[in-house]
Amino acid sequence: MDKWTLALETFLKDWKDREDVVGALVCGSYVTGYPLKRSDSDIHIILADHVEWRERGNRVVNVFLIEYFANPPAQIRKYYQDDFNKQRTMSMVQFKTGRIVFDYTRIIKNLKFEAEE
Structure with a gap:
């Protein structure tokens, strides 16, 4: 496993088991x-x-800088719409090219599909 992946897994330990x-x-x-x-x-x-x-x-874990964004799905969709209105693709490209780490409700799969459209 890559060192950056280990740093990511360490960072996510605090998030994975939260109900929210x-x-x-x-x-x-x-x-x-x-x-x-x-x-x-x-x-x-x-x-x-x-x-x-x-x-x-931002958090440094095992010498790797991790920039994190915690948002509900409605906010991600607002980012998509705002980027579309401003003729940018930043948020959509992040989801389109991103890798799902975990997806308990399949919402990320849906957000990736919406980014494609």
């Missing part, structure tokens, strides 16, 4: 295979639909 977390997707240069010396790991933590809070942050 339904999935996680990792994206960025480590997933696409083109990391640079200063690349970070980007992780989207998908919260349950009823959750009314969001979180964004």
Whole structure:
């Protein structure tokens, strides 16, 4: 297992068993295979639909910088719409090229499909 994958698994230990977390997707240069010396790991933590809070942050785990975003699915869809309106593709590309780490409710699979469209 790659060192960055081990760092990601260590980071996710605090999130995986929470009742308000339904999935996680990792994206960025480590997933696409083109990391640079200063690349970070980007992780989207998908919260349950009823959750009314969001979180964004950075954490260094085993010398790897992890940038994380915790949002419910409705917020991800708002990002898609905002990017579409501004003629950007950032959020859709992250989900389209990202790798599902876990997906308890299949919501990430659905969000990946919506990103494709």
